[in-house]
């Protein structure tokens with residue numbers, strides 16, 4: 001069977017006054033129905049842009065799609081007409097954006113914005129749509145949904161706005177849900193509820209998800225597969241367990257080791273702050289990215305070749321099937337050293 | 346050390362903010378008790394974590410402390426001075442010594458201002474630097490401290506990703522070396538390696554300049570790492586507060602217990618085996634009071 005979504009060589013550029021931003025380069029992956037892919041990575045690594053580009057939502061100009069295809073149920077999203085795209089967005093493909101304040105319309109009530117989508121895509125009557133809107137708010141754990149549907153976005157707290165966005169995203173029971181940092185503004189109990197809800201939808205509707213997040217705990221809880229991005233490229237991808245426990249990219253390793261230790265004894269007043277491990281150096285300037293592996297300048301294990309030539313994303317040696325890495329080095333013998341050295345960096 | 350040493354930088358007493366939605370003919374239709382009698386202190390050079398239910402009034406508390414919103418009742422002392430009754434014109438000095446880093450990196454920067462200028466703005470507004478060269482050096486230094494390439498100073502906010510914009514906001518806040526920073530989910534939008542940088546930076550700045558933080562966050566692992574004390578909010582009230590180690594080792598309020606049990610663990614095996622404690626949140630009764638269960642550990646009594 002063909003995958004639900006098949007992304008090939010997706011490449012996005014922004015032509016700006018300061019040069020061409022190489023935001024996304026050669027991103028290739030596929031997603032099966034019901035699969036959850038978590039996308040993690042450096043801020044500015046192209047996580048948002050790569051999905052926005054697929055959904056026809058990057059400003060053109062300065063943005064342009066320089067290459068690639070994104071086949072959804074066999075149809076290329078990148079060459080679709082604006083009308084076809086509008087029918088898909090919020091219908092078969094639900095979206096939750098990173099920035100709820102600018103994606104909710106401030107002059108319309110939250111309920112109205114859900115109702116609009118329900119009526120457009122599912123053809124519900126006004127009355128049915130309003131009832132369903134309140135149900136959806138209840139579904140995402142917003143107390144007093146009957147009253148809340150009539151409120152405006154500014155009357156919601158940050159986390160409530162985010163849940164309203166989630167309600168809109170799942171309103172039409174999409175085949176694919178693209179969620180960009182959907183639970184970062186939520187307290188962890190609500191976050192756990194939302195994740196439960198997502199697992200339920202995945203099971204009941206066979207909904208597939210692309211889940212962009214910085215929260216490795218959430219990734220651990222929800223992802224089938226994890227894709228790690230850096231400098232517009234995929235550095236590592238594979239089954240969640242493999243990426244966490246058999247890490248092959250030095251960047252992924254750096255990410256996992258910059259987390260506060262879950263079992264760390266907490267801070268005492270007056271105690272000299274215990275430092276977290278950080279990845280040295282700056283993220284690349286994407287108008288002038290490094291010539292080779294984009295992470296090479298910050299990677300103390302980079303070989304000469306890493307600086308000269310971009311490594312392809314290929315199956316990692318002796319790894320789980322589908323565990324891919326883009327690296328000229330082999331991280332396995334270096335991990336122990338990396339863990340010690342990281343602390344001093 | 347000044348005369349205020351020993352006295353908390355921030356003292357908040359019975360702080361209350363109700364939002365009233367008006368119905369037809371101006372009749373009161375609904376009253377949201379966003380913040381409902383909250384008291385806490387933040388010591389000089391201390392970090393207090395404010396965590397809790399989404400919608401429990403954390404941001405509103407932060408905004409009241411910053412005097413960006415007016416309290417319905419209660420008092421705030423900053424560096425020993427009562428600031429709740431100060432009028433707009435009198436807030437200037439306070440504004441310099443108390444800075445803010447917001448949750449939303451998108452709306453907190455002026456889209457038409459170069460980011461280097463945005464960072465230099467508070468320095469100029471408070472007359473800290475005057476000549477162009479000093480300004481340029483200071484901006485470059487601040488960019489470096491927050492992990493941004495100084496070459497980006499001439500660019501505009503839309504050219505940055507969410508996380509990059511947040512770092513610009515932090516550079517701006519620390520520019521004037523404040524005594525207190527109210528940080529409302531300052532690292533939420535950042536990738537974890539930058540989170541580590543920013544948290545390290547917060548700790549370095551605290552050590553160097555003794556700045557105190559009111560740190561509003563949902564990431565309990567980070568709160569545990571960074572904060573000296575933690576206050577847990579639920580429905581406009583503080584339901585528990587204690588030294589961080591005490592709170593994590595011996596949470597007493599069922600909401601705190603539920604919250605701690607829901608902390609996601611960045612390991613698929615452990616995360617999927619994690620047992621959660623469930624708690625159906627209820628609004629604490631109006632007459633509930635904080636009781637001291639051990640020194641410095643307070644828990645809201647329950648019906």
Ligand SMILES: Nc1ncnc2c1ncn2[C@@H]1O[C@H](COP(=O)(O)OP(=O)(O)OP(=O)(O)O)[C@@H](O)[C@H]1O
Nearest residue numbers: 014023043044045046047048049504505506507508
């Ligand atoms: N409109 C634009 N004009 C110019 N450059 C842009 C524009 N939008 C995005 N970019 C650039 O594209 C790159 C990728 O940005 P993107 O928003 O996808 O990052 P991200 O991985 O989602 O980061 P974050 O985790 O901070 O959200 C960044 O270098 C960003 O500066």
Ligand SMILES: Nc1ncnc2c1ncn2[C@@H]1O[C@H](COP(=O)(O)OP(=O)(O)OP(=O)(O)O)[C@@H](O)[C@H]1O
Nearest residue numbers: 155156157158159364379399400401402403404405
């Ligand atoms: N301008 C306003 N008008 C009406 N109600 C408001 C307004 N601002 C906040 N509220 C309400 O006050 C309560 C507290 O909101 P606040 O933003 O302080 O919560 P929070 O603890 O910061 O939540 P989150 O973790 O989701 O950011 C919420 O019920 C919110 O809906």
Ligand SMILES: [Mg+2]
Nearest residue numbers: 047048098507
């Ligand atoms: Mg993004």
Ligand SMILES: [Mg+2]
Nearest residue numbers: 157158403404
């Ligand atoms: Mg808030």
